[in-house]
Amino acid sequence: MTDKHYTLIDPESGAELQLKRYDPTLGPSVLDIGALYGKLGVFTHDPGFGATSCCESNITFIDGEKGVLVYRGYPIEQLAEHSSFIEVCYLLLHGELPTPAQLAAFDESIRTHTMINETLLRFFNGFHHDAHPMAMVTGVVASMSAFYHDSTNISDPADREVFAHRMIAKIPTIAAAAYKHSLGQPFVYPKNDLSYCANLVNMLFAVPSESYEIKPIAVEALDLLFILHADHEQNCSTSTVRLAGSSGTNPYSAIAAGISALWGPAHGGANEAVINMLEEIGDASQIGKYIAKAKDKNDPFRLMGFGHRVYKNYDPRATIIRKMCHRVLETVGQENAVLLELAVELEQLALKDEYFIEKNLYPNVDFYSGIIYRALGIPTSMFTVMFAIARTVGWVAHWQEMVADPKSRIGRPRQLYNGPGLRDYAPINKRD
Ligand code: SDX
Numbered sequence: 091m092t093d094k095h096y097t098l099i100d101p102e103s104g105a106e107l108q109l110k111r112y113d114p115t116l117g118p119s120v121l122d123i124g125a126l127y128g129k130l131g132v133f134t135h136d137p138g139f140g141a142t143s144c145c146e147s148n149i150t151f152i153d154g155e156k157g158v159l160v161y162r163g164y165p166i167e168q169l170a171e172h173s174s175f176i177e178v179c180y181l182l183l184h185g186e187l188p189t190p191a192q193l194a195a196f197d198e199s200i201r202t203h204t205m206i207n208e209t210l211l212r213f214f215n216g217f218h219h220d221a222h223p224m225a226m227v228t229g230v231v232a233s234m235s236a237f238y239h240d241s242t243n244i245s246d247p248a249d250r251e252v253f254a255h256r257m258i259a260k261i262p263t264i265a266a267a268a269y270k271h272s273l274g275q276p277f278v279y280p281k282n283d284l285s286y287c288a289n290l291v292n293m294l295f296a297v298p299s300e301s302y303e304i305k306p307i308a309v310e311a312l313d314l315l316f317i318l319h320a321d322h323e324q325n326c327s328t329s330t331v332r333l334a335g336s337s338g339t340n341p342y343s344a345i346a347a348g349i350s351a352l353w354g355p356a357h358g359g360a361n362e363a364v365i366n367m368l369e370e371i372g373d374a375s376q377i378g379k380y381i382a383k384a385k386d387k388n389d390p391f392r393l394m395g396f397g398h399r400v401y402k403n404y405d406p407r408a409t410i411i412r413k414m415c416h417r418v419l420e421t422v423g424q425e426n427a428v429l430l431e432l433a434v435e436l437e438q439l440a441l442k443d444e445y446f447i448e449k450n451l452y453p454n455v456d457f458y459s460g461i462i463y464r465a466l467g468i469p470t471s472m473f474t475v476m477f478a479i480a481r482t483v484g485w486v487a488h489w490q491e492m493v494a495d496p497k498s499r500i501g502r503p504r505q506l507y508n509g510p511g512l513r514d515y516a517p518i519n520k521r522d
Contacts, residue, residue: 096121100130116151116160133504139324140399145332146495149182149487150323154400159407161321162186170410175316175480176200176286179258182321182487197286203259204280204289206267207237214271223475224353226268231261232346242340244493253341254486261482262286265475266293272471287312290479295467307421308466312476314414315459318407319477321484323400327352331485332492333501341489348485349478355394358481360456361473364395365429365464374435381436385445393440395457402450411458415465423465430461 095108107129109121120143123134136142151160159166162181169178173187180188180196188196213233217226234257235242241252267277270293278293287309296302322328330351335344352358371380383391398405412434419427437453440446460473468476492498 098126098130105130117153127504133506135506138399139329144324144329144501145492145498147323147488147491148185149491150321150484152323152400154398154402157401157403157406159322166318166406167410170314170317173317175313175320178317178320179483182483183254183490199255200259200286201282201284201289203256204263204282206260206263210234210237211267211277214267214277217271219272219274221272223265223268223272223472224349224359224478226271227261227264227475227478228346228349228353230264230268231349232343234260234342235340238342242342244338244341247494250341250490250493254490257342257345257486258483261479262290263293265472265479266290268475269294269469269472285309287316305422305466307418311414311418311462311466315411315462315476316480318410318455319459319480321481321487326354326357327481328485328488331489335489335492336498336501338500341486344489345482345485348481352478352481353474358456358474358477360394360454361460361463361477362470364433364456365460365470365473367394368429368432368436371432371436374432377432377436377439381440381443384440385443393436393446393451395453396440396446397449397451398454401452401454404452405454407455408453408457411455411462412453415458415461418462418465423467426461426465429464430458433458433461 094111094113096111098107098109099105100107107125109123109126111119111121113119127133134142149162151163152158161169161178162185164173164181164187169181173181176197177188177193179200180193184192210230210233213230214226217229238253238256241249241256243249263280270277276298278296278298280289280293284292284304288304290312291304291308292302324332327348331344331348334347335341355363367380371377380391381393383389384393384396415430419430437457441452445451456477459477460470463473463476464470
């Protein structure tokens with residue numbers, strides 16, 4: 091941290107305020123405006139927090155101009171090529187890549203925490219079979235605090251670790267149970283001898299009436315997708331987890347708040363919206379019509395899976411996922427090749443269009459991921475649930491970082507009020 095300052099001068103009073111500049115390891119410096127209101131009586135105004143740093147973090151860094159994403163300093167391309175999701179979970183939580191012994195112990199702990207309380211499993215019977223899986227997952231995760239009282243003392247590091255392992259271990263079980271309930275099929279219990287993604291595939295697709303053979307490509311593809319979706323600095327859902335957690339609420343409720351935020355089509359719900367959009371477009375001859383709709387200010391339609399608040403270049407995750415699409419379709423789900431061809435054609439036409447070029451709109455992480463999920467036999471309604479499984483470790487890592495930060499305090503933004511000025515109550519017989 092340097093002691094460089096920016097000087098702010100009040101145009102009316104001439105009062106000056108020195109804003110301290112903090113320089114980071116990577117990325118833009120920040121200005122501390124904490125004294126602004128007290129000294130000059132004004133707030134900053136930044137709807138959507140596009141230019142506002144809300145915290146100090148050591149977890150993930152994104153360079154939107156260069157299309158760079160690093161977890162704890164490691165480029166996403168290297169982690170995607172050499173690591174595993176369970177190892178990335180350890181890295182995000184602990185800040186360093188694990189030794190073989192640390193990885194084995196962490197993996198064992200996650201494998202042995204995958205079951206959920208049997209009573210919690212019965213919660214699913216309270217949902218209609220056609221409830222959206224995200225609604226079921228949100229509700230059941232929020233209910234976890236009613237079952238796991240012994241890991242909600244947020245001031246105890248040991249409790250925080252128990253929560254972290256339970257949350258990461260149980261989210262696939264909850265996700266798979268939501269899917270099975272929507273099918274009217276019996277729940278499939280986790281197996282401790284299966285890896286994280288193999289366990290999920292088994293819980294999603296196995297049935298008690300016959301043996302089920304787990305496809306290696308499904309495990310490999312999910313492991314890669316989960317690495318790519320694991321964290322993304324202060325995105326909407328992670329910021330929601332931090333804000334909810336800043337009140338001191340139990341961690342399961344903070345994660346449930348994050349799941350709710352992720353569901354939106356502008357955020358994690360986009361992967362579901364991309365497939366719905368591609369199916370609505372139908373074939374390449376219709377692409378021009380939809381690109382025109384996306385450019386039409388009077389049309390609410392947006393090209394789902396395109397654009398990003400931070401990336402004004404290619405989302406590095408989309409590049410990696412597109413390659414995996416080809417690999418998966420070579421092995422399974424050939425009937426979805428038409429969706430991939432349509433997506434590639436749509437991308438090529440959009441990226442040649444002045445509107446998308448001028449606004450720096452590129453495919454994001456959600457543009458291709460749904461094609462893989464569809465090819466693996468996962469229904470569109472489960473796509474955002476898959477995103478939530480992966481992002482749970484990111485939410486947990488940020489929650490832990492916030493709770494452990496001695497400078498952390500309850501989040502409470504201010505506003506620019508443009509409502510009515512002060513006025514007196516009018517008795518009802520005096521109102522016109
Ligand atoms: C994720 O933050 C994260 O890190 C999120 C995420 C993560 O890992 O956590 O990366 C995951 O949420 C990816 C984004 C998934 N969402 C979508 O694919 C939905 C479609 N994209 C958009 O709705 C939009 O691009 C956002 C929400 C992603 C970003 O919106 P911004 O930053 O608020 O940008 P904006 O809405 O102000 O758009 C800037 C301009 C606008 O035009 P003008 O008003 O300047 O004329 O670009 C236009 C927008 O109309 N625009 C689009 C567009 N996205 C932006 N026009 C057509 N199609 C689009 N997809």
